[in-house]
Amino acid sequence: MHAERSSEPIVEWLASAGVAASVFRYPVLTRHPAPLLAIREAIRETRSTGVETVGVMGFSAGGHAAGLAAYAPDGERDEVPDFVALAYPPVSMELGTHGASRVNLLGEDADPALRAATSLDRLVAPEAPPTFLWHTGGDTVVPVEHAYLLASALARAGVPHETHIFERGNHALSLARDAGTASAWTALCLSWLQSHGWAP
Template identity: 55%
Template sequence: MTRTHMVVLPGGGYAEHAAHEAEPVVAWLGGIGVQASVFRYPLHARHPQPLKALRAEIRRLRAAGARRVGLIGFSAGGHLAGLAALAPGAAPEETVDFAVLGYAITSMETETYRPSRLILLGEDASAELRRSTSLDALVTPDAPPFFLWHTAEDPYVPADHTYRLASALAAGRVPHTAHVFAHGPHSLGLARDAGEAAIWTTLAEAWIYEQA
């Protein structure tokens, strides 16, 4: 996997970058033999600024020799990862080969986790804009493989976000796996000492090896 690179996108509601979802995730990936780096995308920025910045980073990595580029994002970082993987308009050198999304915001059409939507889209976002930034509405049969995980108890980003995306991936016959663990709060990161949810890294490791 020497020519596979994973980009880590920490969460934080598009208002901050959660430290425990950044370098510790790079360290975990390095420990399983996957080259990775954190990308701190623009905060308090309107769409499509964060997406454009991430696509520029993907271009940079490919120019530096990465053959395959995967994304791993958490919460709002998961939303951005999904946009980069699914939104139309990416140049060939900006494509995403696979994506891992942890307790991601996937829909801008629901009223859950409204603060992120207001930062990214504004108070008066049209129905069209909200739909065009909702991952489940962007899935096509050409979408890359996804690994999704969430907890059923998440009080901030309900597991429905993962169910919506998983259903769309299934309908599009896109390769994917989805794990929803019974217990655990939002923002678990690597979820060490978090009960059953702690196994997500083991499951993801095997899946990443299949993709890379």
């Protein structure tokens, strides 16, 4: 399903900060590589309108889809985002945790090679785009170990990245308003965007 709280409200927040954004509803309940191909096509179409810098932001399973668009090795230059921001994504398709994402994307009996080929931490290369990542230690749906796997992979590859782990907070916080320290993620993300020249 698409989470409405992680679509238009996010666009409104970015617009209020002077960042042009739109919602892309990638196909759900479809097998890999359909979501990846759809996101790549959307990035190509956006670039074809004259937009020079394209970033992708995704939440939960959408974070995994956005991460695939950023890190999958066979993307053409015009279909890979310039930066990516990921919120509490299921990173590994090899872990036993959050198996629902794996089953929806890969099926019940996905072989080890396919699971590895769709695990974000396995795909990170030095040329991967700069990444902003946040998660909460209290997430019981997608445990925080997923974020640590990706952050470690980014560090090993030397990819510019910023990672924030907040002690408390459930899954699917979206803008995380009134969610304790996790509510700081929007200001931190905006500051990161500004530091790279992607936000005014």
